[in-house]
Amino acid sequence: MRIDCHTHIFPESVQKNRKAFLNDPAFALLYENPASILQGPEALLASMDANAIDISLACGFPWRSRQRLRQHNDFLMETSRRYHGRILALCCVHPEDSWAAEEAERCLGAGAFGIGELACYHRDFDKDLLEKLSPVMALCRQFQAPILIHTNDPIGHSYPGKAPISLEGIEKLLQHFPDNRMILAHGGGGYPFYSLMKKGVTGKKNLVAYDTAAFPYLYKNEAYAFLLRLSENPLLFGSDWPLLSPARYFKDMEEAGLSTEDILNLCGKNAARFLWPHTSLRQPSR
Numbered sequence: 001m002r003i004d005c006h007t008h009i010f011p012e013s014v015q016k017n018r019k020a021f022l023n024d025p026a027f028a029l030l031y032e033n034p035a036s037i038l039q040g041p042e043a044l045l046a047s048m049d050a051n052a053i054d055i056s057l058a059c060g061f062p063w064r065s066r067q068r069l070r071q072h073n074d075f076l077m078e079t080s081r082r083y084h085g086r087i088l089a090l091c092c093v094h095p096e097d098s099w100a101a102e103e104a105e106r107c108l109g110a111g112a113f114g115i116g117e118l119a120c121y122h123r124d125f126d127k128d129l130l131e132k133l134s135p136v137m138a139l140c141r142q143f144q145a146p147i148l149i150h151t152n153d154p155i156g157h158s159y160p161g162k163a164p165i166s167l168e169g170i171e172k173l174l175q176h177f178p179d180n181r182m183i184l185a186h187g188g189g190g191y192p193f194y195s196l197m198k199k200g201v202t203g204k205k206n207l208v209a210y211d212t213a214a215f216p217y218l219y220k221n222e223a224y225a226f227l228l229r230l231s232e233n234p235l236l237f238g239s240d241w242p243l244l245s246p247a248r249y250f251k252d253m254e255e256a257g258l259s260t261e262d263i264l265n266l267c268g269k270n271a272a273r274f275l276w277p278h279t280s281l282r283q284p285s286r
Contacts (some may be wrong), residue, residue, distance in 0.1 A: 003271040004048070004056040004246060005183060006117070006148065006213040006238025009087075010038045011075045024064055026121050030161050037242040041079045041087055044241065048086065051246040054268075055085070057238075059117040059148065060092030066099060073107050080113070090116035090148055093136060101135035108143040115140055116148025117185060121161055125169035130176045137177045146181045146275055148211070149173070151189035153218065165189055174202040181274070183209045183236060186218060192231040203233055209274050211238030212266075216248050221256035228262055234270040 014021055015038045022028040030036060041058070048056055060076055063069040069092065076089035091107035092115065093100035104115055115136065123129060140147045154166050170184065170191045184191065188210040194201050210233060215223065227235040239246045253263050 001055070001268045001272065002051070002053040003237065003268045003275075004053050004239050004241065005236045005271055005275075006185060006211050007044055007056045007058050007241040008039075008061075008117075008243075009041050009044050009058045009076070009079065010061070011072060012040060014038060014072075015040060021068070024068070026062055026064075026119070029121055033160070036160075039242045041083065044087065045083065047241060047245065051250070053246060055088060056241075057088050057090050057113065057116070057148070059090045062092050062094040062117075062119050064094055064097065066097070066103070069093065069103060073103065073112070077107065077110055077112055080111070088113035090114045092116060092118060095120065095129065095133045095136060100132075101139060104136045104139050108139060108145055112145070114146040114148065116146075116183070117150050118147060119150035119161075119163070121150075121163045124164055124166050125173040127172075130172060133177075137180050140180055144181070144278075146183060148183045148185060150186070151184045151191070152186050153190040156218070159217075167191055167194070171202055174208060178202075178204060179207065181207050183211050183238075183274075185211050185213050185238065187212065187215065187223065187227065187235075192227055192233060195231045195233075205232045206274075206277065209234045209236050209270070211236045212249060213238040213240035214243060216244060216252055221252050224253055224256045224258055224266065225262070228258070228266060234274050235266055236271045236274060237267045 018031060018038065022032055031038065044056060058076055060072050063072060073091040076091055079087050080089040089112045091112040093103050095118065120129060151170055152162050152165055170189055192210050210227065212235065239249060
């Protein structure tokens, strides 16, 4: 089974009228450029079929308009129902909004699989942001729901959506929420590369994972083997589709010399173990 833990889909209203939504700063940051692709569930399913992917987690967007946020989240949950769980809804909130917890509870109570991709593109994980995140994280613990969080490396090249996130900020996030099941996007912003330090780093092995979203743009192919074999926390396949096709990742994995077992773990087994650790939780339909 192949599981893609990080994809993005948008309602048709956003796809067809992008300009009307550019008054949202985060959306403008990522999608003002017409070359930034917006797609819906039918295109995602076509890509999944073409790449033999059984299940995809589809992310919401941290709209600052409550109406837009609710509509996008409803769209994701309806998509999941329509396609019988092949696409699982990660509904989203913006943690700085006073109603973030209320919306998260509404979605999780209505059957959303989790929360994500939770992102604040203009700030680090400081004390204030962590306190604002606390009610949403408490709900994720209550519902035993995973949360996908945007992270990125603090150095390297600049690109749209690169937030001023520090390694210290990621460490504070993990310290503040030690009992949440978290996927740190984009390889955890380089954080797992510090797992060889003698005193170790924060992040419970069974509760924190990293995904591969945008790896072809961020890291050399050797990063796959390093994270699979030396990090105590699991590495999950995430394509960041439609930014990149899953086929690009599969090609890079083969060129990296990963074994068949490594690829099976990375592309599905790790996610199945991480996302469905107990029989009491909802199981994948395929």
